[in-house]
Amino acid sequence: RKEVEQDPGPFNVPEGATVAFNCTYSNSASQSFFWYRQDCRKEPKLLMSVYSSGNEDGRFTAQLNRASQYISLLIRDSKLSDSATYLCVPNTGFQKLVFGTGTRLLVSP
Amino acid sequence: NAGVTQTPKFQVLKTGQSMTLQCAQDMNHEYMSWYRQDPGMGLRLIHYSVGAGITDQGEVPNGYNVSRSTTEDFPLRLLSAAPSQTSVYFCASSRLVGGNYGYTFGSGTRLTVV
Secondary structure, three states, rough: OOOOOOOOEEEEEEOOOOEEEEEEOOHHHHHHHEEEEEEOOEEEEEEEEOOOOOOEEEEEEEEEEEEOEEEEEEEOOOHHHOOOEEEEOOOOOOOOOOOOOOEEEEEEE | OOOOEEOOOEEEEEEOOEEEEEEEOOOOOEEEEEHHHHEOOEEOOOEEEEEEEEEEOOOOOOOOOOOOOOOOOOOEEEOOOOOOOOEEEEEEEOEOOOOOOOOOEEEEEEEOOO
């Protein structure tokens, strides 16, 4: 079983919409996670860290559900610039972060 | 701070040639690593280092060598390039900040082996 699984998408949403992605993970010992965004042909950039208490940064809210072993990312008031691939990454703490293929988001005018 | 700098940005090699991809960071990060990303796939770890003089293999190390003589630099050497090594290569660095190992990535090197 893969360490993390994400719906590859693409999720097509209009500007201003609210969109949510889920990421399921297999290692119940995982304590925290990262959400990265990757623009086409660019490097991944850290969006936010997710701990048991969740995290909110402006239009972005991340939650961790340990009972069901999933992490969610909610984007409110989507912007065209939010179009990217969003990667859910378990924080293994061993400097060997495992990146999946992520979920692709397309925001249209 | 420049962050993580990778050179070159683009490179075309002939099969059998060798070359070194450079990676430098100016954030005094202990940890550095190399990933490759093939079209439609996630990043795969090639090699990583937890400090100067210490390196270890990742998921796909064959055909690549690394060394870490200084904290700042972590070059990746392709010993004898093969078409299967055509990929985008990303270098990343990180440090421990309250248990958060968030990575900073370089902008990548796009390598084509013909």
